[in-house]
Amino acid sequence: MQISAIYEPIQEDMVSVEERIRSLKQSAPPQMADLVEYALRDPGKLLRPAITLLAGKSFRYNQQLMVTMAVAVELLHIATLIHDDTVDKAQVRRGRPTLSSVWGQGTAVLVGDYLFAASAELVASTDEIRVARNFAKTVMAISSAELEANYTSFDWRQTRERYYQRIGNKTASLFVLATQSGAMLCQAPEAAIEALKYYGYNLGLAFQIIDDVLDFIGEADEMGKPVGHDLSQGTLTLPAILFLERQPEDNPIKHLFANQGDPDSLRLALETIGNSSIIQECYDIALEFCSQASRCLEGLPPSASQRSLDSLADYVLQRKR
Amino acid sequence: MQISAIYEPIQEDMVSVEERIRSLKQSAPPQMADLVEYALRDPGKLLRPAITLLAGKSFRYNQQLMVTMAVAVELLHIATLIHDDTVDKAQVRRGRPTLSSVWGQGTAVLVGDYLFAASAELVASTDEIRVARNFAKTVMAISSAELEANYTSFDWRQTRERYYQRIGNKTASLFVLATQSGAMLCQAPEAAIEALKYYGYNLGLAFQIIDDVLDFIGEADEMGKPVGHDLSQGTLTLPAILFLERQPEDNPIKHLFANQGDPDSLRLALETIGNSSIIQECYDIALEFCSQASRCLEGLPPSASQRSLDSLADYVLQRKR
Numbered sequence: 060m061q062i063s064a065i066y067e068p069i070q071e072d073m074v075s076v077e078e079r080i081r082s083l084k085q086s087a088p089p090q091m092a093d094l095v096e097y098a099l100r101d102p103g104k105l106l107r108p109a110i111t112l113l114a115g116k117s118f119r120y121n122q123q124l125m126v127t128m129a130v131a132v133e134l135l136h137i138a139t140l141i142h143d144d145t146v147d148k149a150q151v152r153r154g155r156p157t158l159s160s161v162w163g164q165g166t167a168v169l170v171g172d173y174l175f176a177a178s179a180e181l182v183a184s185t186d187e188i189r190v191a192r193n194f195a196k197t198v199m200a201i202s203s204a205e206l207e208a209n210y211t212s213f214d215w216r217q218t219r220e221r222y223y224q225r226i227g228n229k230t231a232s233l234f235v236l237a238t239q240s241g242a243m244l245c246q247a248p249e250a251a252i253e254a255l256k257y258y259g260y261n262l263g264l265a266f267q268i269i270d271d272v273l274d275f276i277g278e279a280d281e282m283g284k285p286v287g288h289d290l291s292q293g294t295l296t297l298p299a300i301l302f303l304e305r306q307p308e309d310n311p312i313k314h315l316f317a318n319q320g321d322p323d324s325l326r327l328a329l330e331t332i333g334n335s336s337i338i339q340e341c342y343d344i345a346l347e348f349c350s351q352a353s354r355c356l357e358g359l360p361p362s363a364s365q366r367s368l369d370s371l372a373d374y375v376l377q378r379k380r
Numbered sequence: 381m382q383i384s385a386i387y388e389p390i391q392e393d394m395v396s397v398e399e400r401i402r403s404l405k406q407s408a409p410p411q412m413a414d415l416v417e418y419a420l421r422d423p424g425k426l427l428r429p430a431i432t433l434l435a436g437k438s439f440r441y442n443q444q445l446m447v448t449m450a451v452a453v454e455l456l457h458i459a460t461l462i463h464d465d466t467v468d469k470a471q472v473r474r475g476r477p478t479l480s481s482v483w484g485q486g487t488a489v490l491v492g493d494y495l496f497a498a499s500a501e502l503v504a505s506t507d508e509i510r511v512a513r514n515f516a517k518t519v520m521a522i523s524s525a526e527l528e529a530n531y532t533s534f535d536w537r538q539t540r541e542r543y544y545q546r547i548g549n550k551t552a553s554l555f556v557l558a559t560q561s562g563a564m565l566c567q568a569p570e571a572a573i574e575a576l577k578y579y580g581y582n583l584g585l586a587f588q589i590i591d592d593v594l595d596f597i598g599e600a601d602e603m604g605k606p607v608g609h610d611l612s613q614g615t616l617t618l619p620a621i622l623f624l625e626r627q628p629e630d631n632p633i634k635h636l637f638a639n640q641g642d643p644d645s646l647r648l649a650l651e652t653i654g655n656s657s658i659i660q661e662c663y664d665i666a667l668e669f670c671s672q673a674s675r676c677l678e679g680l681p682p683s684a685s686q687r688s689l690d691s692l693a694d695y696v697l698q699r700k701r
Contacts, residue, residue, distance in 0.1 A: 088524045090531055142493060146486035165467035168489055169527045172463060175493070176519035179500060183512040191504040191512050198497030203409045206490045210411055 062104055065370045068363040069112040075126045076108045094170045098137055101153055107132045107237045114241030114255045116364035124185055124244055131181035132237045138174035139201050141167050190240045197236045204228035213293035213316045219300055231263025254355045261352035266375045268345040271296035276333050287329045301337045349376055383425055386691045389684040390433040396447045397429045415491045419458055422474055428453045428558045435562030435576045437685035445506055445565055452502035453558045459495035460522050462488055511561045518557045525549035534614035534637045540621055552584025575676045582673035587696045589666040592617035597654055608650045622658045670697055
């Protein structure tokens, strides 16, 4: 299913989301305007705003309020990407030079802070204090996960459980903020809020697993960043963890991590994983999380938006970038 | 007047503030604990929490709520200092190596983010959405001011007006958040909230002017950072602006900025300013803002906390670090 078909129930609202995002550079102070424009220029598929809107659509939906929340979620996402890229000294994101590589780390820190705050302001303007609390918890989870990733880089001793916990904090937490807030702001019943929260959590885990798999098998031009990037940076993701489980002795990842960035070991690790059944195994695990996400929707009243959320669970498995 | 005498009406609550700050490292995730402990180790005079509490003390004061808000204000302050030091590559703060100089810039970015979020969580837990909005606006103001400072470094063409605006966003905004939130959370009448807001704004301006003066005349060991730091980093503050107004031709600051960091020009600029009447002129300007702050208090019901706020306006003029 095409993403445009999935977004059909919220098509108009997504146009408003894009307009609101574009308008942010006008409301930024002069010294921020160009930087904010650069940060928001290529909006991508806006998956997180979309699930925010879809989560609320079948309840007491208030368009203006929901567009505000959807934009807040996207701004938080962008702010965390900017800080990540700054911390990781990443050069390229979505096929474009990162803000920190163009304007320097210091500027990127401040633009990230500004977008965090712009997001917090939109969240506060929803007048729903529970959402403001979840917003804060999400930022805490994301920064903790990034810090953990930093500490454990080039360490091959990491379990699957730890990995799930880390991507839960790093990625799924924002999906949870999206679906939970969307449902809360539309006065969904508590049981529906919980169901949509766990839908978001499982969808987020699957999304990140696919992201991590694509770093092994994607095409550099489709991904917008070099393939094998995670491993070359010392970041262990699911494919690498499964490879280490399967072949604990004489594993090229151990050589790679012991001699930070040895290109032969990197090539060998990428090739071995790419040609093994590990990739399929990762897809199976992601599929399991997607099925779990779909099951969370079963108790919700049938609606077009509920079907879209269900289709999204298939969609994330098929994405190429 | 000693600071302990000024804090007398909120003495007990300040003990709770210190305890709550100390306890934050326990609630941090394991990978954050040492970093949070380092960031919060030397609490200083806790001026911002104190004015938060004092602003609310004579209204419907709820100790637990107010301590929460006071801690939130301090955490936001610390988070912004950590990001500032990261952006400025500062080595020393309050006589100790900065977090970024010990653990690196990347880690400092993430610890700052975590403390921003911890602050936002406390703010949200007050259940007062107006405070949450002001919190977000404050972060936007601070990050914009820092960015402007970055852009205008080593540029000698800066007016007093621009300087007041910049320190208004960088420093006074947090004083405003403190007093305005303190008053709001204690259900002060709107007129009192406004009065305390402008008190905070004026006090914050005076505080920053004194800070900037001390960078010219302070003793390095009392300040906990090298004297002349601002000018050597290309940051123009009030004493330097007045010097450039007075002596626009053949000014050593122009030489210093044209040859970034020339030590002879720096020494000459520091000496000339330090031995001129400019320092007294800056004190007079700061005194004017302090008097303005005191005048804002005139309409408030007389109370011990109101007198403490009044004494603080004198205190900031006398501080040595």
